[in-house]
Amino acid sequence: MSAPKKLFIKTYGCQMNVYDSERMAEALGGQGYEETKSADDADMILMNTCHIREKAAEKVYSELGRFKKLKAKNPDLKIGVAGCVAQAEGEEIMRRQPIVDLVVGPQSYHRLPEMESKAREGKKVLDTDFPEEDKFEKLKSRPKAKRGPAAFLTVQEGCDKFCAFCVVPYTRGAEVSRPADRILREAQDLVERGVREITLLGQNVNAYHGAGATGDVTLAQLIWELNKVDGLERIRFTTSHPNDMQDDLIEALGSCAKLMPYLHLPVQAGSDKILKRMNRSHTAESYLRLIERIREARPDILISGDFIVGFPEETEEDFQATLDLVEEVRYGTAYSFKYSTRPGTPAAERPLVDPAEADERLQRLQALLTRQQREIQDSMVGREVGVLLEKPGRFDGQMVGKSDYLHAVHVADCDRPVGDLARVRIVSSGTNSLGGVLI
Ligand code: 5AD
Numbered sequence: 001m002s003a004p005k006k007l008f009i010k011t012y013g014c015q016m017n018v019y020d021s022e023r024m025a026e027a028l029g030g031q032g033y034e035e036t037k038s039a040d041d042a043d044m045i046l047m048n049t050c051h052i053r054e055k056a057a058e059k060v061y062s063e064l065g066r067f068k069k070l071k072a073k074n075p076d077l078k079i080g081v082a083g084c085v086a087q088a089e090g091e092e093i094m095r096r097q098p099i100v101d102l103v104v105g106p107q108s109y110h111r112l113p114e115m116e117s118k119a120r121e122g123k124k125v126l127d128t129d130f131p132e133e134d135k136f137e138k139l140k141s142r143p144k145a146k147r148g149p150a151a152f153l154t155v156q157e158g159c160d161k162f163c164a165f166c167v168v169p170y171t172r173g174a175e176v177s178r179p180a181d182r183i184l185r186e187a188q189d190l191v192e193r194g195v196r197e198i199t200l201l202g203q204n205v206n207a208y209h210g211a212g213a214t215g216d217v218t219l220a221q222l223i224w225e226l227n228k229v230d231g232l233e234r235i236r237f238t239t240s241h242p243n244d245m246q247d248d249l250i251e252a253l254g255s256c257a258k259l260m261p262y263l264h265l266p267v268q269a270g271s272d273k274i275l276k277r278m279n280r281s282h283t284a285e286s287y288l289r290l291i292e293r294i295r296e297a298r299p300d301i302l303i304s305g306d307f308i309v310g311f312p313e314e315t316e317e318d319f320q321a322t323l324d325l326v327e328e329v330r331y332g333t334a335y336s337f338k339y340s341t342r343p344g345t346p347a348a349e350r351p352l353v354d355p356a357e358a359d360e361r362l363q364r365l366q367a368l369l370t371r372q373q374r375e376i377q378d379s380m381v382g383r384e385v386g387v388l389l390e391k392p393g394r395f396d397g398q399m400v401g402k403s404d405y406l407h408a409v410h411v412a413d414c415d416r417p418v419g420d421l422a423r424v425r426i427v428s429s430g431t432n433s434l435g436g437v438l439i
């Protein structure tokens with residue numbers, strides 16, 4: 001047998017891309033590829049790209065510029081672009097950067113092995129279709145390779161919400177849920193390979209409505225099924241939309257033992273005028289009432305969010321409404337972005353806020369969010385939490401893992417192995433992590 005060819009994958013953007021990159025590596029494993037951590041000795045480089053904000057795509061082009069030198073040294077090197085930039089500007093990539101051999105959109109990853117063969121024959125290949133066949137079935141992993149204790153599992157893909165700023169409905173396509181039995185089988189397989197925590201992924205994960213034995217299954221029903229899987233200790237899900245937060249999911253957050261007390265629930269803005277223009281179809285008030293109901297079900301839940309500042313025509317007063325909403329919610333973590341125009345989206349036609357003004361608002365929002373995040377993190381000191389141990393820390397005897405609330409925790413004098421769900425008392429709070437000791 002010939003030596004394995006080396007595959008270097010660079011992943012940008014969201015967790016779904018991380019999941020997709022794993023599937024692509026497995027699919028190309030069948031073509032004799034093994035993953036490498038360095039681009040320098042690769043036989044194939046795949047960039048799994050993100051198109052959600054402007055700079056993401058620009059980074060891809062500048063990185064491709066650097067790979068040009070590698071290709072000059074090794075003409076057999078094949079270079080591919082996958083992900084949402086591939087979907088959005090496939091042909092443009094081929095034109096702008098002739099070193100690219102293949103371009104593959106997120107719905108065509110199962111066709112990668114075939115595409116790789118064509119690229120090896122010296123052809124340029126581009127596939128940005130939305131094919132009918134079941135990508136996930138065809139991307140099934142080679143069983144039993146051992147893996148780390150925390151894994152992602154895509155249950156739903158695409159989005160039908162069409163927020164006015166967002167490219168996802170165009171790059172990932174219409175909302176599709178995978179059948180429940182396939183997800184349960186994949187979860188079982190992950191657990192057999194050492195996984196203890198599964199994060200269910202979807203652009204609109206709580207809109208999940210996959211086929212079950214007796215009709216469609218909600219996300220909560222799927223979670224209750226996963227709760228029965230022996231050896232699986234923790235379940236998470238992301239990203240949710242406020243309008244799809246059904247009662248049974250809120251109840252599950254309160255009562256399902258393995259479901260973790262963490263919810264990423266983006267609101268984007270606090271002004272009803274802006275929310276309307278964003279086509280979010282919820283108000284600040286309805287979001288706040290929703291948070292209230294979720295906290296009634298699970299009082300200790302940590303809420304996380306996404307925000308966009310400087311959306312077209314956002315005034316200082318609108319922005320103030322965002323700050324007010326943040327004050328009221330108290331976020332445990334949050335991601336905030338300056339609005340960036342995405343060509344082809346409805347908001348792209350509207351007048352921009354002065355960029356300096358938008359920068360200044362972003363700083364003010366981030367200062368508030370950082371303060372809240374730190375306060376909530378500090379309030380963990382003295383509490384007992386579960387920590388799933390993921391790897392050894394920098395110091396002797398130290399292990400690092402994630403708490404139930406997704407805080408990184410450094411556990412001192414820890415004699416437990418990776419994959420253990422330890423009970424830990426939090427004793428300190430640093431800039432980005434907590435310190436703890438075994439109970
Ligand atoms: N500009 C800025 N931020 C955006 N997001 C999505 N599209 C844009 C855009 N055009 C943010 C939203 C979303 C997160 C994944 O990225 O906050 O929830």
Ligand code: SF4
Nearest residue numbers: 159161162163166168
């Ligand atoms: Fe984009 Fe809105 Fe869909 Fe989220 S809900 S993926 S922001 S269109």
